[in-house]
Amino acid sequence: MMTYENFDSELINELLRDGRASFRTLSERLGVSVATISRHCSLLETRGVIAGYVPKIIYEKLGYGLTAIIHLKVEGSLIPDITSRLAEYKQMTSIYEVTGDYDLIIIAKFKNTKGMNKQIKMMLSDPIIKAANTSVVLNAIVENRQFFIEELDEVE
Numbered sequence: 001m002m003t004y005e006n007f008d009s010e011l012i013n014e015l016l017r018d019g020r021a022s023f024r025t026l027s028e029r030l031g032v033s034v035a036t037i038s039r040h041c042s043l044l045e046t047r048g049v050i051a052g053y054v055p056k057i058i059y060e061k062l063g064y065g066l067t068a069i070i071h072l073k074v075e076g077s078l079i080p081d082i083t084s085r086l087a088e089y090k091q092m093t094s095i096y097e098v099t100g101d102y103d104l105i106i107i108a109k110f111k112n113t114k115g116m117n118k119q120i121k122m123m124l125s126d127p128i129i130k131a132a133n134t135s136v137v138l139n140a141i142v143e144n145r146q147f148f149i150e151e152l153d154e155v156e
Helices: 004-017 023-030 034-046 076-086 113-124
Strands: 066-074 092-097 104-110 129-136
Touching: 004 023, 004 034, 023 034, 066 076, 066 113, 076 092, 076 104, 104 113, 113 129
Parallel strands: none
Antiparallel strands: 066 104, 066 129, 092 104
């Protein structure tokens, strides 16, 4: 039997199983009222735990079969300037500020190497970028995985 303490975790896991499930369906699966589901979803959204409900797109099926991992060295104080510009490139699915030899790691999807080369050359023309290293993904073993949670900790 589910307890109130782990209700939000169970609700999130149900949404991970089926993000299109109606509140009625979720209430039946979790054994609570539709109002309880609605209230908890609203609270999770307000807390920033749930940021939206979107379909999981398989970009390869749409012709974007080339994934690149791009490492960038950037003038440290200018990282916010370049990240805001990089975020405007539609095919960049993730941009991370990281520790280590490079300052940023970007995951991007392209239709072909010609498109990838064009976009990388545009990025490298920016004087803020000091160095770059690009790897092409040969095979995605796991990609965009979300995982079920056991217990929802307090959000800081």
